[in-house]
Amino acid sequence: MLSDITLGQYFPGNSFIHRLDPRTKILATLIYIIAIFFADSFLSYAILTGFALAVILISRLPLLMVLKSLKPIMIIVVLTLGIHMFTAPGETVLFTWKFLSVTQEGLELGVKMSLRLMLLLLFSSVLTFTTSPIVLTDGIESLLRPFKKIGVPAHELAMMMTIALRFIPTLLEETDRIMKAQTARGADFSSGNLLQRAKNMLPLLVPLFISAFRRADELAVAMESRCYRGGEGRTRMHELLYKGIDYAAFGTIFALTALLAFLRWGTALCAL
Amino acid sequence: MISVKELKHIYTDADGHEVSALNGINLDIPAGEFIAIIGANGGGKSTLARHLNALLLPTSGKCIVDGLDTAEEKNLWDIRQHVGMVFQNPDNQIVAAIVEEDVAFGPENVGVPGPEIKGRVDRALAAVGMSEYAKHAPHLLSGGQKQRIAIAGVLALEPRVIVLDEPTAMLDPQGRKEIVRTVKQLNKEKGITIVYITHYMTEALEADRVVVMEKGNIRFSGTPHEVFSRVDELEKAGLEAPLAAKIASELRKSGIKLPKEIITDEELAEVLCR
Numbered sequence: 001m002l003s004d005i006t007l008g009q010y011f012p013g014n015s016f017i018h019r020l021d022p023r024t025k026i027l028a029t030l031i032y033i034i035a036i037f038f039a040d041s042f043l044s045y046a047i048l049t050g051f052a053l054a055v056i057l058i059s060r061l062p063l064l065m066v067l068k069s070l071k072p073i074m075i076i077v078v079l080t081l082g083i084h085m086f087t088a089p090g091e092t093v094l095f096t097w098k099f100l101s102v103t104q105e106g107l108e109l110g111v112k113m114s115l116r117l118m119l120l121l122l123f124s125s126v127l128t129f130t131t132s133p134i135v136l137t138d139g140i141e142s143l144l145r146p147f148k149k150i151g152v153p154a155h156e157l158a159m160m161m162t163i164a165l166r167f168i169p170t171l172l173e174e175t176d177r178i179m180k181a182q183t184a185r186g187a188d189f190s191s192g193n194l195l196q197r198a199k200n201m202l203p204l205l206v207p208l209f210i211s212a213f214r215r216a217d218e219l220a221v222a223m224e225s226r227c228y229r230g231g232e233g234r235t236r237m238h239e240l241l242y243k244g245i246d247y248a249a250f251g252t253i254f255a256l257t258a259l260l261a262f263l264r265w266g267t268a269l270c271a272l
Numbered sequence: 273m274i275s276v277k278e279l280k281h282i283y284t285d286a287d288g289h290e291v292s293a294l295n296g297i298n299l300d301i302p303a304g305e306f307i308a309i310i311g312a313n314g315g316g317k318s319t320l321a322r323h324l325n326a327l328l329l330p331t332s333g334k335c336i337v338d339g340l341d342t343a344e345e346k347n348l349w350d351i352r353q354h355v356g357m358v359f360q361n362p363d364n365q366i367v368a369a370i371v372e373e374d375v376a377f378g379p380e381n382v383g384v385p386g387p388e389i390k391g392r393v394d395r396a397l398a399a400v401g402m403s404e405y406a407k408h409a410p411h412l413l414s415g416g417q418k419q420r421i422a423i424a425g426v427l428a429l430e431p432r433v434i435v436l437d438e439p440t441a442m443l444d445p446q447g448r449k450e451i452v453r454t455v456k457q458l459n460k461e462k463g464i465t466i467v468y469i470t471h472y473m474t475e476a477l478e479a480d481r482v483v484v485m486e487k488g489n490i491r492f493s494g495t496p497h498e499v500f501s502r503v504d505e506l507e508k509a510g511l512e513a514p515l516a517a518k519i520a521s522e523l524r525k526s527g528i529k530l531p532k533e534i535i536t537d538e539e540l541a542e543v544l545c546r
């Protein structure tokens with residue numbers, strides 16, 4: 001099944017979120033990111049966090065697995081927190097240590113900023129967890145199509161992604177094979193310092209590149225003989241179609257955005 | 273179905289030298305025939321194959337497919353739909369990371385409507401016996417299975433001719449059997465014309481007609497029995513005759529009377545036991 005594709009972090013399933021059209025998921029993610037920047041009060045942050053957790057719950061992804069996707073940005077999150085904490089201007093000083101002082105305002109700003117980052121990554125990782133790379137590619141192609149007039153090569157980008165998805169496992173297998181063959185002949189890929197190791201990799205890369213170019217050449221001929229002539233006049237077996245659940249999802253995400261916009265500017269509007 | 277007349281092809285290699293790969297080939301392939309092309313490496317088999325669906329164009333001479341001249345630009349896409357090509361390396365002709373997506377690639381290219389593509393994909397996969405693998409990732413399949421997916425990808429374009437250029441060269445014996453069986457079935461059941469290039473005598477035996485190519489020329493042709501019993505001529509063309517045919521030929525030379533066309537071990541055993 002699709003789960004055979006080890007690439008990316010796709011986690012197969014049949015939840016509400018899994019069944020959404022990929023375009024819905026991509027657009028909803030973008031709208032959510034905009035909504036994040038509407039948030040200023042702690043209430044709005046609570047709502048955003050609650051929404052993200054609800055989406056993860058509905059998608060039936062293991063919460064721990066999704067949270068793990070935050071790991072690579074943790075350093076940035078801590079840095080953001082630290083910088084804001086110590087440098088943001090503020091009145092109420094909480095405590096001072098040597099020449100550094102932490103203010104109430106700085107702390108709040110730091111927490112909000114790091115929360116923004118984490119929510120942003122959390123929500124977009126739900127997109128990649130619930131959408132197979134192939135379907136994601138279809139979605140991106142479809143969304144980019146209107147921009148073809150201004151020179152965005154939508155079909156070409158999607159085709160390249162498709163071929164990359166197809167050949168990455170093949171090239172990995174090949175790398176492995178060449179590595180084993182060269183290890184058997186005494187090559188060493190695992191010891192020495194970084195520079196030494198990089199140097200040892202060189203005899204591996206040369207045959208790999210030669211083979212990759214030969215593959216590309218043969219693939220191009222095979223594609224042409226199967227009538228490939230670019231995106232013009234091309235149809236798809238699975239045309240993307242918005243269904244009821246997609247409209248429901250759009251409704252929800254718009255409602256969330258409207259709520260956050262109201263929380264930010266609503267009181268000001270009412271005062272007018 | 274296919275008519276090749278005085279076909280010449282000259283390549284210009286990297287140093288600018290001209291290499292003549294085909295020196296005036298004449299070949300007629302009627303609809304529904306299963307024709308095998310054999311010959312030593314560099315004989316021009318692949319070059320000829322690539323002319324059949326206009327991947328190469330004649331330097332001189334003509335190549336007519338189903339009444340369409342390959343040299344005419346406007347015929348290009350019709351010809352490529354009529355004549356499917358299967359290549360040697362199964363890995364390098366599968367485009368998509370899911371089997372059914374790959375089989376759909378051809379029909380998608382020519383603009384077949386979505387719902388019809390699904391039907392074509394299902395039928396093509398059934399024809400090569402790979403229906404249950406529709407949702408699999410191709411890189412996890414065996415060589416023979418991958419090559420059958422490649423054949424299905426061609427079938428989905430509903431071609432009248434399938435040209436296979438050494439499709440079994442990279443397969444194990446099991447995979448080779450799968451491919452030969454599949455191809456024969458397509459020929460017999462669907463009436464698809466087959467042009468089958470191979471190194472293996474046993475595979476060529478399945479064909480209606482065998483053509484021997486050497487140095488850009490067709491040396492001789494005939495039924496598998498006619499061709500493989502011409503031991504000396506095969507050797508001159510750089511090919512090895514089947515062992516039984518060689519023994520029969522030696523026996524004949526030493527004055528033993530034997531019926532002419534002995535090419536398999538069984539046939540030899542039978543006449544010797546009489």
Ligand SMILES: Nc1ncnc2c1ncn2[C@@H]1O[C@H](COP(=O)(O)OP(=O)(O)O)[C@@H](O)[C@H]1O
Nearest residue numbers: 283284285291293312313314315316317318319
């Ligand atoms: N792209 C090319 N450029 C130059 N010469 C080529 C090219 N392809 C094939 N040839 C030459 O054409 C001749 C026939 O090659 P080919 O058709 O591949 O033979 P076969 O498939 O029978 O082994 C060979 O001498 C080969 O070196």
Ligand SMILES: [Mg+2]
Nearest residue numbers: 317318319437
């Ligand atoms: Mg060849």
